Every structure is written in structure tokens, then in C-alpha cells.
Amino acid sequence: MPVEMKVLMNHIYEYQKGVRRMVLFTFNQKYEPAVVDRMRRLQLPFLLQPVGNGCLNLYFGRRECLDAVRMIVDKPLSRLTPEEDFILGAMLGYDLCAQCERYCERKCRRGHCGAAGA
Template sequence: MSEIVPVDMKVLMNHIYEYQKGVRQMVLFTFNRKFEDWALRRLDRQGIDYLVQPVGNSRLNLFFGRRECLDAIRLFVTKPLSQLTPEEDFILGAMLGYDIRVQCERYCHRKCRSCKQAQ
């Protein structure tokens, strides 16, 4: 009997494939806690390093990829992602391989917003 794989876990499997093919050096995957064991077993079987952080609302952030990237994540992602400084947010986006132009726009928007709040 074949295992039925939930859609969220199919997305994870695609992320793993992209990581293994070198498309990404690091991945951030947010998913429902009920699939935690399944997801971590999958990464363990593939020999992929990972870091799990609770998000709330029974969801988890799963970072996985190169050990050097995860070491950096451990140093500065020590709070919810929504509370990252504009600089931390920019670094994280760049590490995840997001479009750098969009990251620059996002940084400027967040930085200007935080500057206005400080005034």
C-alpha cells in the first residue's frame, strides 16, 4: 500500500530536490506541526542539516541546507521572523536566494518605516 503524501510535504520534497541539485543553498519551509516527524525523518534520511523554530498557531519554521548557513541563522534568527530588524530580514532573504532587487526594495521600505516610527 503506498503512502498518501500531503500537499505540504510534496512542497517540502520539491525544496529538498532543489537543494540537492544546488538550486538553493538553504531553504525556509513553514508547515503544520503535525507533519514534523515526517519532515524531519525525511531530512535525516537524506543527511540534510536542519533547524526547527516554532512559529505559533501549531506551525513551524524549518530551515535546512548547508551547515554554514544554518550556523549563521542560529546567530541572528533568535526571535520571530516578523521581529527581525530590516538588516536581519535583508540578510535572511539574501541567504534564501530571494530576488535581490525585491530584497533591496523590501529593506528600504522596512527601514524607512522603522525610521518614521523612531521620530
């Protein structure tokens, strides 16, 4: 079994055990038939989006999360606004403090740094 598929299986295990409510997995498009087959056989809600360079993003998890992803991620991830990036990271269960730091950094890069009140 290719390493990418082993990683996917670990993500699926974590989702099924309740460790995650949503997963983002980037993989080589040559595995698309196997990935789609696995998602359908396990009856897991999923969304595929092309990344470019022969890769796809697979989002899977709770339907309400996937509905939000459909609304937020309508462009390449690198073009998300700082707010969209923050929301997606929080939905994926990334460390909240790290997401806050990333958000502030991205906002400042765009020239929107605000002075903090005392």
C-alpha cells in the first residue's frame, strides 16, 4: 500500500474515532479512483478540489463542515483571505493559538495591523 494511502487510512481512523470532525488530505491525483472508492464504501461525506501540479485536496467529515468548506474554499488555499484561512484552520482542528498567530501575521502582511488596547 502506498504511503499516501496509509496516511489516508490514518485520517479515516481518527475521524471514525471522533478525534477529528473534518480532515483535509492532499494527494496525487493518480490515487483518485482508490480514494473515491474508499470514501464511498465507508459512506463518508467528502469533497474533492483540484490543487494543481497533479494533486487533489480531499475534505471529509461532518456534512455541515463540508457545506461551509464549499462556501469558503472557492479558490486556491493560498488565495484565501486571512479570515477564511483562520476559519478553515479552526474547522480542521489546528491549534487555536497558532491559528491566531497566523491570522495576525497574514493581516499585518496586508497592512492591516491594529494597535492593541490596554
